Amino acid sequence: MTKTPHDLKTYKKDLKQALGNTFLGATLDAFASAYPASRATAFAGIDFDALAAEIAKAKDESIPNLEKLLEEFTGRAQEAGVTVHFARTAFEANSIIASIARENGVKRIVKGKSMTAEETFLNAYLEEAGYEVTETDLGEWIIQLRGEGPSHMVLPAIHLSRREIAELFTKVTGKIQDPDDIGGMVKVARRELRRKFLEADMGISGANFAIADTGTIGLVTNEGNGRLVTTLPRVHVALVGVDKLVPDLEAAMKILAALPRNATGQVISTYVTWITGATECKSAPESRKLMHIVFLDNGRLALAKDTFFSRALRCIRCGACANVCPIYKLVGGHNYGHVYIGAIGLVLTYFYHGWKNARTLVKNCLNCQACKSVCPAGIDLPHLIKEVYRTVLNVEGKKPLKNLLLKKALENRRLFHFLLRRASFAQKPVVEGEYLRHLPFLFSEEHRFRRLPAIAKVPLRDMWQNINRQVDSPRCRVALFGGCLTDFVYPEQGQALLALCRNHDVQLDYPMDQTCCGLPAQMMGERETAREVAVQNIKAIDPAEYDYILTLCASCGSHMKENYWKLLSEEPALAVKVSQLKDKVIDFSSFMIKVLKAGPEEFRGAGGKVAYHSPCHLCRGLGVTKEPRELLSKAGLEYVATKGEDVCCGFGGSYSFDFPEISAELLKRKLDNVEAAGAESLVTDCPGCVLQLRGGMEKRGGKIKVKHIAEAVAERKK
Amino acid sequence: MGQSENLAKFNERARAVQTVVAEAGSLAAAFEYAADLTCKQGGQSVAAPGITGENLALLASICQTRSLVLLTENLREKIGQIGTGLTVADWGIAETATLVMDSQSEEIRIATMLSETHVAILPKSRIVPDAAAIREELTKMMKAAPGYLAFISGASRTADIERVLTIGVHGPQELHVLILEEDGR
Numbered sequence: 001m002t003k004t005p006h007d008l009k010t011y012k013k014d015l016k017q018a019l020g021n022t023f024l025g026a027t028l029d030a031f032a033s034a035y036p037a038s039r040a041t042a043f044a045g046i047d048f049d050a051l052a053a054e055i056a057k058a059k060d061e062s063i064p065n066l067e068k069l070l071e072e073f074t075g076r077a078q079e080a081g082v083t084v085h086f087a088r089t090a091f092e093a094n095s096i097i098a099s100i101a102r103e104n105g106v107k108r109i110v111k112g113k114s115m116t117a118e119e120t121f122l123n124a125y126l127e128e129a130g131y132e133v134t135e136t137d138l139g140e141w142i143i144q145l146r147g148e149g150p151s152h153m154v155l156p157a158i159h160l161s162r163r164e165i166a167e168l169f170t171k172v173t174g175k176i177q178d179p180d181d182i183g184g185m186v187k188v189a190r191r192e193l194r195r196k197f198l199e200a201d202m203g204i205s206g207a208n209f210a211i212a213d214t215g216t217i218g219l220v221t222n223e224g225n226g227r228l229v230t231t232l233p234r235v236h237v238a239l240v241g242v243d244k245l246v247p248d249l250e251a252a253m254k255i256l257a258a259l260p261r262n263a264t265g266q267v268i269s270t271y272v273t274w275i276t277g278a279t280e281c282k283s284a285p286e287s288r289k290l291m292h293i294v295f296l297d298n299g300r301l302a303l304a305k306d307t308f309f310s311r312a313l314r315c316i317r318c319g320a321c322a323n324v325c326p327i328y329k330l331v332g333g334h335n336y337g338h339v340y341i342g343a344i345g346l347v348l349t350y351f352y353h354g355w356k357n358a359r360t361l362v363k364n365c366l367n368c369q370a371c372k373s374v375c376p377a378g379i380d381l382p383h384l385i386k387e388v389y390r391t392v393l394n395v396e397g398k399k400p401l402k403n404l405l406l407k408k409a410l411e412n413r414r415l416f417h418f419l420l421r422r423a424s425f426a427q428k429p430v431v432e433g434e435y436l437r438h439l440p441f442l443f444s445e446e447h448r449f450r451r452l453p454a455i456a457k458v459p460l461r462d463m464w465q466n467i468n469r470q471v472d473s474p475r476c477r478v479a480l481f482g483g484c485l486t487d488f489v490y491p492e493q494g495q496a497l498l499a500l501c502r503n504h505d506v507q508l509d510y511p512m513d514q515t516c517c518g519l520p521a522q523m524m525g526e527r528e529t530a531r532e533v534a535v536q537n538i539k540a541i542d543p544a545e546y547d548y549i550l551t552l553c554a555s556c557g558s559h560m561k562e563n564y565w566k567l568l569s570e571e572p573a574l575a576v577k578v579s580q581l582k583d584k585v586i587d588f589s590s591f592m593i594k595v596l597k598a599g600p601e602e603f604r605g606a607g608g609k610v611a612y613h614s615p616c617h618l619c620r621g622l623g624v625t626k627e628p629r630e631l632l633s634k635a636g637l638e639y640v641a642t643k644g645e646d647v648c649c650g651f652g653g654s655y656s657f658d659f660p661e662i663s664a665e666l667l668k669r670k671l672d673n674v675e676a677a678g679a680e681s682l683v684t685d686c687p688g689c690v691l692q693l694r695g696g697m698e699k700r701g702g703k704i705k706v707k708h709i710a711e712a713v714a715e716r717k718k
Numbered sequence: 719m720g721q722s723e724n725l726a727k728f729n730e731r732a733r734a735v736q737t738v739v740a741e742a743g744s745l746a747a748a749f750e751y752a753a754d755l756t757c758k759q760g761g762q763s764v765a766a767p768g769i770t771g772e773n774l775a776l777l778a779s780i781c782q783t784r785s786l787v788l789l790t791e792n793l794r795e796k797i798g799q800i801g802t803g804l805t806v807a808d809w810g811i812a813e814t815a816t817l818v819m820d821s822q823s824e825e826i827r828i829a830t831m832l833s834e835t836h837v838a839i840l841p842k843s844r845i846v847p848d849a850a851a852i853r854e855e856l857t858k859m860m861k862a863a864p865g866y867l868a869f870i871s872g873a874s875r876t877a878d879i880e881r882v883l884t885i886g887v888h889g890p891q892e893l894h895v896l897i898l899e900e901d902g903r
Contacts, residue, residue: 031881080863138887139878155878162880186876186884193888198797214860224831224874224889231827231866232794249857253849267731268814270872271889274856277864280824282794287824288864 002149011360018331038265056378059314069212069245076215080277090120106201112226113137114206136225151333153319203229209252216276234284258376263318314377321371343371343381366652369620390525413515424455449664450695460491474507476547483553485687496714513540517556543580554686558621589627611679614646615686642677651692681705724812731815735872742896761801763787767825793828803833810845836890
């Protein structure tokens with residue numbers, strides 16, 4: 001049975017156990033490594049972003065009209081001989097299906113794979129009512145025999161090894177099964193399940209589409225069990241979430257163009273089945289199938305009316321958000337969702353299975369944007385997850401201490417910066433070079449996977465006046481947004497920037513009233529605080545005064561560019577400023593290439609091999625991928641490719657303090673890959689990533705130097 | 719896209735999903751292919767519920783010379799005995815190497831789902847570049863309820879055990895598509 005911890009302590013115990021499962025780690029890593037290439041091949045010649053935008057648009061048009069579509073579908077399907085039911089709740093759906101079984105004298109039921117039936121825990125209900133229910137999708141059958149829930153929406157048994165399955169099948173058949181003969185085990189399923197198909201009186205399926213203008217349901221499958229479930233038994237019940245309603249075949253085909261490509265890297269699944277009405281069935285009275293369609297609401301229609309969360313209903317259940325999630329890859333679906341798995345699972349769990357099941361899960365997001373970048377319905381999943389987290393905090397009415405402290409500190413810049421300066425003073429006894437010798441007492445053993453940097457003696461803002469030069473009649477004016485880390489921990493990154501600007505006629509400014517960008521507040525579900533600091537920053541840096549707003553921190557940059565708009569777009573005068581700001585925010589590498597037009601003549605020629613870590617908020621948040629590599633090559637540095645270059649380093653701001661075990665494992669894999677690549681240094685464009693990577697490299701006693709790209713490039717300057 | 723490009727695309731995509739594509743000069747040649755394949759695989763019977771009239775007579779004689787049983791109806795009672803399911807596809811979609819098959823008849827469904835090998839005859843003129851090209855026709859078919867419309871792209875497959883691709887979990891273990899010069903329907 002699906003069981004999700006309601007408290008963090010138990011959840012962490014589960015996570016730790018999953019991290020120790022070497023088979024799971026290896027198999028999910030292999031999957032995550034193979035997926036991007038097969039997905040890319042499947043989408044060759046297709047503009048994915050355009051397709052995702054079309055699907056989002058079509059879904060957004062359907063979502064407010066689900067009731068109308070349902071009415072139209074019902075009319076069509078009834079004309080075609082179908083009995084259509086509407087279940088407001090999961091319980092109602094299960095009892096409707098049980099009564100259909102009872103009224104038709106059903107004993108044995110075969111089932112096709114359906115996440116909606118998982119959502120309602122249909123099998124348990126029917127078994128309790130005395131029916132024999134057999135899952136017929138191979139993966140679902142395996143987990144049913146083991147009494148588990150799926151660990152992936154498309155690959156339900158991906159967490160199991162061939163050995164575990166061989167043991168299970170040995171028990172089922174009474175004959176020893178060879179774990180290395182996967183074909184043989186598949187034949188066992190073929191044989192065992194063939195009998196079940198022939199004996200069954202009722203087939204239950206889900207549906208990927210319900211097409212309103214024809215009353216047709218569409219099923220996307222690979223094994224062919226869905227075809228048998230809907231063909232052989234005399235009764236067919238389809239359980240369909242109302243969110244599967246689409247107006248016509250055109251809308252369904254758009255989704256079909258993305259679903260298998262994004263799910264499994266197939267251009268199309270082996271079978272797509274379109275069923276309209278009660279079809280021929282020679283085991284039924286008058287050779288006509290007893291066909292029932294049960295539409296499930298279970299909160300969907302209310303969700304459809306929610307102006308913000310309604311976009312969760314765009315989901316087409318491809319599972320890609322799990323496929324690319326670096327956390328899913330480490331802990332598997334049983335620890336990364338309740339019934340629904342992956343990023344969308346973190347969101348839907350709250351709505352379909354309640355806050356208790358959602359409360360710990362929803363904290364476990366790095367905001368690395370990997371899911372968002374592959375969502376075929378354009379759902380901003382990390383944003384939705386943070387909003388669910390905020391909602392859960394509000395429901396609980398009790399916030400963690402760190403939220404209260406952060407809120408207090410950030411709301412008043414002077415207080416915040418005073419505290420940072422005091423910390424620089426207070427840390428003195430424990431500083432050792434540029435690191436803290438001990439971790440402060442509130443950190444437990446798990447946090448020792450990296451060394452934490454000391455706060456700088458003099459922050460960038462305090463030295464700015466002395467190190468920045470004034471340019472007569474500059475070509476452009478640039479405001480530097482330092483961000484907390486560059487300002488108070490790594491001011492040398494700002495110095496490197498100034499060194500690089502030396503021979504260029506641009507005027508840099510450091511507006512002194514700027515404060516934290518607000519991303520940490522957003523990550524902790526403190527939207528009001530995030531809004532408050534956004535306003536402070538817009539007041540501090542009036543975008544109308546500058547040509548560019550430059551930041552050395554990809555996270556600050558992407559937060560200002562994308563989230564400020566979400567926070568302030570509805571506030572009249574501010575919306576204009578935010579929109580101007582959005583157009584002027586630029587990252588360091590793009591600034592060097594596009595604005596300064598830095599060329600090799602400024603650098604000292606060949607400078608050694610460097611690996612590159614692509615920060616989440618740069619490559620996905622700001623969509624910048626080419627410029628950093630181009631800049632490295634201009635500076636004479638030889639870029640060496642590494643495995644998983646764009647996978648999160650595990651920092652995620654406060655995430656690495658909340659889930660140090662996972663952060664440490666992501667960091668370990670990242671550094672292993674870097675060391676394997678044979679580079680002399682590792683560069684990246686985000687001080688947060690520098691903190692994580694440098695601290696981890698130092699801790700493991702590695703030889704590779706970790707640098708901000710500004711430092712690496714400045715070192716090569718003539 | 720012209721017809722020859724459609725065919726080339728269909729071939730390329732078919733190979734990627736282990737579908738065997740062959741050209742058949744005539745309906746008789748296609749029937750012989752299906753019958754020979756059945757014999758080669760040790761099958762005893764060919765189920766061809768959608769083939770009628772003279773064509774059926776032709777198929778019957780081809781089966782007879784090879785001592786194969788020809789099945790055309792009540793296939794539900796023959797489940798487990800069907801070697802080859804032989805059907806004619808309504809369309810072929812080049813982009814995904816998909817066969818579109820009106821499967822309202824239960825006999826057609828059983829022949830294509832519960833045979834060991836599925837051989838589908840696809841008239842060359844019925845190959846279209848993509849699904850969008852036949853969207854109106856498909857919608858029309860859906861509106862003529864009841865209907866069971868199947869898109870078939872390859873043989874039954876699973877990757878549920880350690881993501882190892884395995885062909886033939888529930889449905890046919892092989893799919894052969896015979897491209898027919900003439901319109902054999």
